[in-house]
Amino acid sequence: MNIISLKDIDLKFGSKHVFKSFGLDIQKGEKVRIKGKSGVGKTTLFRLILGFLKPEKGNILYDGLKLDSNSVWDVRRSIAYVSQDMSIGEGLVKDFLEEIFSYEANKHLNVDLENILTLFRQFDLSGELYRGRISDLSGGEKQRVGIVASILLDRSTYLLDEITSALDEALKEKVARCFLGLNEKTILIISHDQVWEAENVKLIDLDSLN
Template identity: 45%
Template sequence: MGILDIRNLSVSYDGKTILSDFDLSVSKGEKILIKGRSGIGKSTLFRIIMGFSVHNSGEISLDGIPVDSEHIWDIRRRVAYVSQDTDIAEGKVSDLLDEVFSFKANKDNPAIEDLESIMDELSLSSGLLNKQYMKLSGGEKQRIALVLALISGKDIFLLDEVTAELDADLKHKVVEMFFDNSQWTVLSISHDREWEDKALKVIDFSEEANNGNIRH
């Protein structure tokens, strides 16, 4: 059994089938790239794993724990999900960090000590902490969201277009950071070549669609 198991997953919205009998098994430490044209249901898959969207049928389990209303809160504490929508906060960046680390689940998280070094690695100066989050550039917002995922202490990552607004150097660096840790399980939705160059397993939703596992 893998760390993430998806069996016969079917999803439809407003009468439109997005996924049909979709299967996926991910082993611990695996790095998977998910690609395919936009609107095909890649992000929906992540949202379902996080319990933000519902599926019609099929089973999903994470480390043997079923993704259902009873366990979803534990699953959210185990999975680091970075959405492509970076509109995640108002106010100062430091307030955002303080808030996240005030959550009961994160209070005793030792990973916060890595904050400075990770920000540094992603070329974010510490002066950024005093800036208004909304005034940051798209790339800076993306990196702040990534920093929060990286210091969350979690080991399963669902990354949705997290490098889209970064320059080539940073794209490369971010990909390296995730691939360097053999314990981390990473599912990344991306159109960036940097992920494709490294990923051992690529799921092409467009091909799955042709095979009848994804309808559109």
């Protein structure tokens, strides 16, 4: 069953067509790596799926539901988007995470400190960092805190945009192994890192489709 379908999509910026009569189907539970040269529309594709961009022509369906102004918030509540330059704000790491799980849409998750610290250890983040200031974190540490938050959100679909770019090889492997092991989740990955190349990962080359 398709979880994401893009049908006959046209989108252009100025006079440049990013997508023209573009179609794509992603099945529920698939792990998909998206590649293509710079400017081909990889991140734009994610923005379309999240409803931040509206195509000039065509339809986007999520789990059979047409993406429009009436459905977009329900769709976004099913998706976690993680990017290489994900902002986690200022202040304390603890406050950032507590705020996320205080939102009405996330209250049912019952995330506790042990859940958080278990993932911190998995991605080589110290327990002390949880009570530290975001401004004291390195780029890689901020990236991993964002990754931890996204995993705890337990969404049906994950859109991962170069999330391992600031990590060393060992951490890249840990992050890729974690997400690719989420068997029931649909994972779309934009990345140049070879750690995402696996037997269960489907490759979509936008250069050849668009």
